Amino acid sequence: MATASVRGPVKEHPRAVTALLSVLGYGIVVGTFLGFVPESVFPELTLAQVNLLADAIAVVNTVTTVLLVAGWYWIRTGEVRKHAAAMTSSFALILLFLVLYLTKIGGGGTKEFVGPEAVYYAYLLMLAVHIVLSIVAVPVVLYALVLGLTHTPEELRRDTPHRRIGRIAAGSWILSLALGVVTYLLLNHVYEWEFVEAVISVPAL
Numbered sequence: 001m002a003t004a005s006v007r008g009p010v011k012e013h014p015r016a017v018t019a020l021l022s023v024l025g026y027g028i029v030v031g032t033f034l035g036f037v038p039e040s041v042f043p044e045l046t047l048a049q050v051n052l053l054a055d056a057i058a059v060v061n062t063v064t065t066v067l068l069v070a071g072w073y074w075i076r077t078g079e080v081r082k083h084a085a086a087m088t089s090s091f092a093l094i095l096l097f098l099v100l101y102l103t104k105i106g107g108g109g110t111k112e113f114v115g116p117e118a119v120y121y122a123y124l125l126m127l128a129v130h131i132v133l134s135i136v137a138v139p140v141v142l143y144a145l146v147l148g149l150t151h152t153p154e155e156l157r158r159d160t161p162h163r164r165i166g167r168i169a170a171g172s173w174i175l176s177l178a179l180g181v182v183t184y185l186l187l188n189h190v191y192e193w194e195f196v197e198a199v200i201s202v203p204a205l
Contacts, residue, residue: 115191
C-alpha cells in the first residue's frame with residue numbers, strides 16, 4: 001500500500017507489531033465483555049439509541065464491504081493507489097465500527113432473536129461464522145495492513161507474502177461483514193427481538 005519505502009522497527013518486525021496490535025484489540029473487546037472496562041467509560045443508552053447504533057453499525061459494515069470488494073477489484077486490475085486507499089479506508093471504518101459496537105454493548109445491551117425455529121438456527125449459524133471470522137481475521141488483516149503501509153508495491157510483490165495474506169484477509173473480512181449485515185437485517189427488520197440490558201455475552205449486531 002505504501003508508495004515509498006519506510007525503514008524502522010515496524011517494517012523490520014511486522015509480525016511482532018501485528019501480534020502486539022492483535023493482543024491490544026482482543027484485550028479491549030474481551031475487557032468490555034468481562035466488565036474490566038469501567039462502566040463510566042460508556043454512556044448510558046436508551047433502547048432507541050441502541051437501535052440507532054445498530055443501524056449505524058450496519059451502514060458502516062455495508063460501506064466497508066463495498067470498499068473491500070472495490071479494493072480487491074482494483075488490485076487485480078493493477079490500480080495500486082486505488083487499492084491502497086480502499087483498504088486503508090476499510091480499516092479506518094472497522095475502527096469506527098469497533099467504537100460504535102463497544103459503545104452499544106457497554107452502554108446499552110443486546111437483542112435476542114425471536115422467530116421461527118428453522119430461521120433461528122440459520123441465524124445462529126450465520127452469526128457464529130460471522131463472529132469466528134471476525135475474531136480469526138484480526139491478526140491476518142493487521143499483518144496485511146502493516147506490510148502494506150511499510151513497503152513499496154515492488155517490495156510487497158518481491159519480498160513479502162502480502163498478496164497471499166491479503167487474499168485471505170480480504171476474503172474472510174468480506175464474508176464476515178456480509179454475514180453480519182444479513183444477521184442484522186434478520187434480527188432488526190425481518191423478525192422480532194427481545195432486548196436484554198447490559199449482559200456479558202456474545203451479542204448480535
